[in-house]
Amino acid sequence: xxxxxxxxxxxxxxxxxxxxxxxxxxxxxxxxxxxxxxxxxxxxxxxxxxxxxxxxxxxxxxxxxxxxxxxxxxxxxxxxxxxxxxxxxxxxxxxxxxxxxxxxxxxxxxxxxxxxxxxxxxxxxxxxxxxxxxxxxxxxxxxxxxxxxxxxxxxxxxxxxxxxxxxxxxxxxxxxxxxxxxxxxxxxxxxxxxxxxxxxxxx
Amino acid sequence: xxxxxxxxxxxxxxxxxxxxxxxxxxxxxxxxxxxxxxxxxxxxxxxxxxxxxxxxxxxxxxxxxxxxxxxxxxxxxxxxxxxxxxxxxxxxxxxxxxxxxxxxxxxxxxxxxxxxxxxxxxxxxxxxxxxxxxxxxxxxxxxxxxxxxxxxxxxxxxxxxxxxxxxxxxxxxxxxxxxxxxxxxxxxxxxxxxxxxxxxxxxxxxxxxxxxxxxxxxxxxxxxxxxxxxxxxxxxxxxxxxxxxxxxxxxxxxxxxxxxxxxxxxxxxxxxxxxxxxxxxxxxxxxxxxxxxxxxxxxxxxxxxxxxxxxxxxxxxxxxxxxxxxxxxxxxxxxxxxxxxxxxxxxxxxxxxxxxxxxxxxxxxxxxxxxxxxxxxxxxxxxxxxxxxxxxxxxxxxxxxxxxxxxxxxxxxxxxxxxxxxxxxxxxxxxxxxxxxxxxxxxxxxxxxxxxxxxxxxxxxxxxxxxxxxxxxxxxxxxxxxxxxxxxxxxxxxxxxxxxxxxxxxxxxxxxxxxxxxxxxxxxxxxxxxxxxxxxxxxxxxxxxxxxxxxxxxxxxxxxxxxxxxxxxxxxxxxxxxxxxxxxxxxxxxxxxxxxxxxxxxxxxxxxxxxxxxxxxxxxxxxxxxxxxxxxxxxxxxxxxxxx
Numbered sequence: 054x055x056x057x058x059x060x061x062x063x064x065x066x067x068x069x070x071x072x073x074x075x076x077x078x079x080x081x082x083x084x085x086x087x088x089x090x091x092x093x094x095x096x097x098x099x100x101x102x103x104x105x106x107x108x109x110x111x112x113x114x115x116x117x118x119x120x121x122x123x124x125x126x127x128x129x130x131x132x133x134x135x136x137x138x139x140x141x142x143x144x145x146x147x148x149x150x151x152x153x154x155x156x157x158x159x160x161x162x163x164x165x166x167x168x169x170x171x172x173x174x175x176x177x178x179x180x181x182x183x184x185x186x187x188x189x190x191x192x193x194x195x196x197x198x199x200x201x202x203x204x205x206x207x208x209x210x211x212x213x214x215x216x217x218x219x220x221x222x223x224x225x226x227x228x229x230x231x232x233x234x235x236x237x238x239x240x241x242x243x244x245x246x247x248x249x250x251x252x253x254x255x256x
Numbered sequence: 257x258x259x260x261x262x263x264x265x266x267x268x269x270x271x272x273x274x275x276x277x278x279x280x281x282x283x284x285x286x287x288x289x290x291x292x293x294x295x296x297x298x299x300x301x302x303x304x305x306x307x308x309x310x311x312x313x314x315x316x317x318x319x320x321x322x323x324x325x326x327x328x329x330x331x332x333x334x335x336x337x338x339x340x341x342x343x344x345x346x347x348x349x350x351x352x353x354x355x356x357x358x359x360x361x362x363x364x365x366x367x368x369x370x371x372x373x374x375x376x377x378x379x380x381x382x383x384x385x386x387x388x389x390x391x392x393x394x395x396x397x398x399x400x401x402x403x404x405x406x407x408x409x410x411x412x413x414x415x416x417x418x419x420x421x422x423x424x425x426x427x428x429x430x431x432x433x434x435x436x437x438x439x440x441x442x443x444x445x446x447x448x449x450x451x452x453x454x455x456x457x458x459x460x461x462x463x464x465x466x467x468x469x470x471x472x473x474x475x476x477x478x479x480x481x482x483x484x485x486x487x488x489x490x491x492x493x494x495x496x497x498x499x500x501x502x503x504x505x506x507x508x509x510x511x512x513x514x515x516x517x518x519x520x521x522x523x524x525x526x527x528x529x530x531x532x533x534x535x536x537x538x539x540x541x542x543x544x545x546x547x548x549x550x551x552x553x554x555x556x557x558x559x560x561x562x563x564x565x566x567x568x569x570x571x572x573x574x575x576x577x578x579x580x581x582x583x584x585x586x587x588x589x590x591x592x593x594x595x596x597x598x599x600x601x602x603x604x605x606x607x608x609x610x611x612x613x614x615x616x617x618x619x620x621x622x623x624x625x626x627x628x629x630x631x632x633x634x635x636x637x638x639x640x641x642x643x644x645x646x647x648x649x650x651x652x653x654x655x656x657x658x659x660x661x662x663x664x665x666x667x668x669x670x671x672x673x674x675x676x677x678x679x680x681x682x683x684x685x686x687x688x689x690x691x692x693x694x695x696x697x698x699x700x701x702x703x704x705x706x707x708x709x710x711x712x713x714x715x716x717x718x719x720x721x722x723x724x725x726x727x728x729x730x731x732x733x734x735x736x737x738x739x740x741x742x743x744x745x746x747x748x749x750x751x752x753x754x755x756x757x758x759x760x761x762x763x764x765x766x767x768x769x770x771x772x773x774x775x776x777x778x779x780x781x782x783x784x785x786x787x788x789x790x791x792x793x794x795x796x797x798x799x800x801x802x803x804x805x806x807x808x809x810x811x812x813x814x815x816x817x818x819x820x821x822x823x824x825x826x827x828x829x830x831x832x833x834x835x836x837x838x839x840x841x842x843x844x845x846x847x848x849x850x851x852x853x854x855x856x857x858x859x860x861x862x863x864x865x866x867x868x869x870x871x872x873x874x875x876x877x878x879x880x881x882x883x884x885x886x887x888x889x890x891x892x893x894x895x896x897x898x899x900x
Contacts, residue, residue: 165415
């Protein structure tokens with residue numbers, strides 16, 4: 054199983070981004086704890102970062118019962134449709150291990166989120182990216198030493214705080230990052246603070 | 257005679273928060289010594305079950321349930337955050353500034369406990385300390401309603417975009433007047449419907465707007481309906497998540513009839529997917545007519561709202577001096593997205609200040625009707641005050657315009673409003689007209705020449721017997737709005753009461769021309785022409801009156817009477833039968849029907865209706881004479897052959 058999780062192994066590649074990611078990613082692998090499992094909806098181990106190349110891979114952390122995540126469904130569909138045309142990969146990452154595959158399927162159908170989805174019950178991807186809330190996005194691009202995270206944070210600035218929301222966003226962070234990459238530009242790694250439903254810390 | 261008053265002000269019912277019924281475990285949760293571990297079972301569950309679970313349970317508005325340890329523990333950090341910033345439980349009023357019912361406000365100690373619990377890893381604690389799960393009433397909170405009315409069509413809320421404001425028009429299938437002691441609204445998906453006001457429309461205005469707007473209902477953030485009847489029973493009819501209908505005191509019911517539309521003014525929030533809602537209203541009736549009549553006073557100065565872009569503390573105020581003693585029963589503050597700070601209070605004649613409400617961080621999304629925990633007595637001479645501050649700067653994240661733009665009063669979400677509705681209960685029913693007169697005179701101070709103020713002032717003066725002054729006010733109203741059918745109609749009624757039938761007929765005719773489907777104007781015009789003896793002229797108006805309002809027994813009786821006078825006896829019988837069926841207590845309809853049946857030779861039936869007329873008005877000479885004649889004819893009628 055460990056062999057299939059290739060993207061997770063080169064923690065050094067992530068070191069260049071931010072120390073929080075280094076610390077997060079190093080824990081499960083260095084301590085010799087059982088390998089964290091990322092599963093597709095058929096229950097098979099999956100690795101969304103196995104084939105990150107020049108086109109970015111986007112992880113969007115979510116859960117079925119977070120109203121803030123849910124309100125972003127139409128915007129996520131738009132981003133997905135716009136950037137997958139240029140080769141980007143989009144993954145929904147369901148972070149609550151208690152959510153069943155059936156519940157996730159129902160959620161995807163209800164909100165029209167037809168793109169690829171994963172379950173991250175052990176928070177391997179959550180830790181890798183350093184995500185703290187849903188919805189939160191992480192953008193990876195391929196590099197010589199493996200996948201490299203160039204953005205983690207909010208989709209846009211619509212939600213200012215819990216209970217404090219703009220009528221429309223003034224800053225579309227995720228779209229801007231993906232737009233720059235789609236045009237062949239480079240993005241300096243950066244993070245923003247996402248506001249949403251906290252992802253419970255796992256021991 | 258019908259037609260008096262222009263009650264342009266909307267009726268809205270008080271809903272109180274429905275706290276869960278939990279065992280009295282509040283005391284152990286209130287504090288915990290710093291050395292004692294804070295656990296779910298001992299400290300947190302009582303707080304959550306009482307304050308969160310009413311909405312956070314299956315089928316309710318909360319996006320997830322908070323009914324057990326696992327549900328709550330996995331969201332400990334979220335709960336700690338939303339309680340620390342007082343976003344949850346949602347209770348915007350400032351404690352200590354008004355004594356409001358159903359306050360769902362955590363104490364500082366409760367919030368501190370939650371923080372300690374979350375920071376210590378959200379331990380469960382000993383099961384023995386756990387309170388029982390809260391129990392909630394399933395289905396209709398007040399039991400099965402006497403009448404259930406469903407929206408005629410479902411409405412689909414789009415998946416995204418700005419909030420949606422939709423007004424659905426429902427007609428309750430009732431006959432005659434019914435007294436409503438309570439109303440319960442099931443809005444559909446409670447995660448979609450953020451709040452709802454229910455307005456009573458007896459004018460058909462909302463129905464007409466519905467017809468002109470594609471899709472179910474009609475759009476609009478705020479609804480102002482022009483009515484030709486002063487609303488005698490002004491109640492707040494309001495719903496928000498976590499609340500249930502409150503039953504009014506038995507002598508404070510409100511009324512509906514077969515012509516009353518319930519207008520559901522819905523604030524809908526897109527959830528990320530299309531949502532279909534079809535609200536249902538449950539009505540609970542009483543046989544007790546209302547004897548106490550609350551009134552809704554609206555403090556506002558929308559004319560003063562002209563907020564420059566960037567202004568971060570733009571203040572609008574209004575005041576109203578109470579001309580009589582009242583009790584305040586509730587308040588409903590209303591502003592849109594750049595509202596910042598909302599205050600409502602009264603200054604008593606002795607100079608003391610009584611707070612009604614203060615919301616320091618106004619959030620349109622959490623607006624609500626607030627019922628006073630106890631009626632607040634305000635003596636005559638007290639001054640009600642509203643003060644609303646607006647923040648139209650870029651720093652206000654709720655500002656719908658980016659960059660900010662000039663904001664004026666209006667019905668769109670990018671416009672503003674600033675209202676404080678105050679529900680007051682005067683001591684005597686007649687005091688309402690005194691309140692209304694003062695209210696409209698205050699409005700004229702703010703808006704000289706205002707149509708609504710002059711028209712309503714006319715109605716108030718007329719109700720107080722000051723017909724001459726009322727006529728002048730109606731004329732002023734018509735100067736402001738020459739085409740107003742309602743003002744012409746009311747002016748006609750006032751003129752008729754002075755005996756000037758010709759002038760009244762001219763006004764009714766103008767009303768009917770201005771609005772051909774205005775049943776009240778047709779009724780008044782037809783009946784006035786009957787009084788004048790102009791039967792042929794009256795006929796088409798009365799036919800139209802009963803077409804528009806099939807339950808209008810007076811117009812139908814007059815219509816039958818004209819048909820009888822002009823020899824169309826069989827038609828007359830048909831109309832008079834319907835008049836009697838609608839209003840069996842009508843002396844004139846019973847008498848006319850008796851006469852008409854006698855002319856058709858149906859003597860037994862005729863005698864029955866004439867006897868009924870005499871039961872209604874013993875000694876009525878006309879009915880007595882006709883009955884005697886019918887009985888004489890019956891006596892002369894040959895007996896049927898034996899066995900025949």
